[in-house]
Amino acid sequence: MPKGTILVTGGAGFIGSHVCDALLAHGYAVRCFDNLSTGKAANVSHLEYDPGFSFVKGDLGVPRELAAAMDGVSAIVHLAALGSVPRSIADPLASEAANLAGFLHLLEAARDARVDRIVYASSSSVYGDSQELPKREGREGRPLSPYAVTKAMDEAYAHLYHSMHGMRIIGLRFFNVFGERQDPEGPYAAAIPKFIRAFLAHRPPVINGDGRQTRDFTYVGNAVLAVRCALAVGEAASGQVFNIAYGDRCDLLALTDRLRSHLARLDPNIAQVRVEHAPGRAGDVRDSLADISRAREQLGFMPAFDLEDGLTRAVPWYAENWR
Numbered sequence: 001m002p003k004g005t006i007l008v009t010g011g012a013g014f015i016g017s018h019v020c021d022a023l024l025a026h027g028y029a030v031r032c033f034d035n036l037s038t039g040k041a042a043n044v045s046h047l048e049y050d051p052g053f054s055f056v057k058g059d060l061g062v063p064r065e066l067a068a069a070m071d072g073v074s075a076i077v078h079l080a081a082l083g084s085v086p087r088s089i090a091d092p093l094a095s096e097a098a099n100l101a102g103f104l105h106l107l108e109a110a111r112d113a114r115v116d117r118i119v120y121a122s123s124s125s126v127y128g129d130s131q132e133l134p135k136r137e138g139r140e141g142r143p144l145s146p147y148a149v150t151k152a153m154d155e156a157y158a159h160l161y162h163s164m165h166g167m168r169i170i171g172l173r174f175f176n177v178f179g180e181r182q183d184p185e186g187p188y189a190a191a192i193p194k195f196i197r198a199f200l201a202h203r204p205p206v207i208n209g210d211g212r213q214t215r216d217f218t219y220v221g222n223a224v225l226a227v228r229c230a231l232a233v234g235e236a237a238s239g240q241v242f243n244i245a246y247g248d249r250c251d252l253l254a255l256t257d258r259l260r261s262h263l264a265r266l267d268p269n270i271a272q273v274r275v276e277h278a279p280g281r282a283g284d285v286r287d288s289l290a291d292i293s294r295a296r297e298q299l300g301f302m303p304a305f306d307l308e309d310g311l312t313r314a315v316p317w318y319a320e321n322w323r
């Protein structure tokens, strides 16, 4: 007996494609909604012949496309957005349209279609200029980028739609997610895929700043587990946001050392590739580490993969697909 159809916005993106895989594997039907702006059809092409999977090319900014996509769905996993802090500084209006207006379009379409269970992606960037470590829900700072503003406002709207319309909405604040299919190309690529790509090409990975900045790198398998927990949890978690991370941190110099040793097992010449430094970037936070106790207690979320587990899975994928 199928468990119902879940609409996954941004399903052709990095995290979204893994969520589609996992939901299908757990007996849901999945409707993937994506405008393929940063996502790729290739990320879900392996699902083409799965009878539970369908793909809808559509844009969050077009209400009739959203309304059509919501027909018959029992829940929504909303991951569509324009990621990247630097992108949002370069083009804040594009980030605002996709991440904030797009989210409001989604909430309105869901309200009309009476789909009242929504799990959406927020971001650790909402902690902004707070120096406190670890980061705890309720202790946010001021946003340091347009991207962070859009995610903070999404959280405000989610809370409002929960209290005003009784919708069951749960926010997941993802911390630096990495893994297979994360795009290593272009100016807005995230650190891990960008560094792996550079090492594979025998080019020095470029670290912005001194490399001592720390991140709570979170393997995508943990993000997927959190989505599944949030879809299954009872009413009490509705209207809330949860840190989703592994709960440990690593600085960029140590990260590049680990990547080098993983990759040198596949290509010994990579052992000689050294890193280069460039100036620090506007909008970047210095340190990031999540307290995940709220997600553990209220969602039943237990990360299953540490950084090493994640690199062991992701690095060979890049070596195979991007060499």
Ligand SMILES: NC(=O)c1ccc[n+]([C@@H]2O[C@H](COP(=O)([O-])OP(=O)(O)OC[C@H]3O[C@@H](n4cnc5c(N)ncnc54)[C@H](O)[C@@H]3O)[C@@H](O)[C@H]2O)c1
Pocket: 009, 010, 011, 012, 013, 014, 015, 016, 033, 034, 035, 036, 037, 038, 039, 040, 058, 059, 060, 061, 078, 079, 080, 081, 082, 083, 097, 098, 102, 121, 122, 123, 124, 173, 174, 175, 176, 177, 178, 190
């Ligand atoms: N990757 C991370 O480290 C990270 C960290 C924190 C939060 N997040 C959030 O998680 C979500 C997924 O991120 P990701 O890393 O998989 O990014 P991604 O770019 O790989 O995926 C986003 C997807 O959304 C689609 N999209 C963008 N604008 C759209 C629009 N207007 N209409 C329809 N589809 C649209 C893109 O084509 C893409 O497939 C995003 O909301 C992101 O802000 C990601």
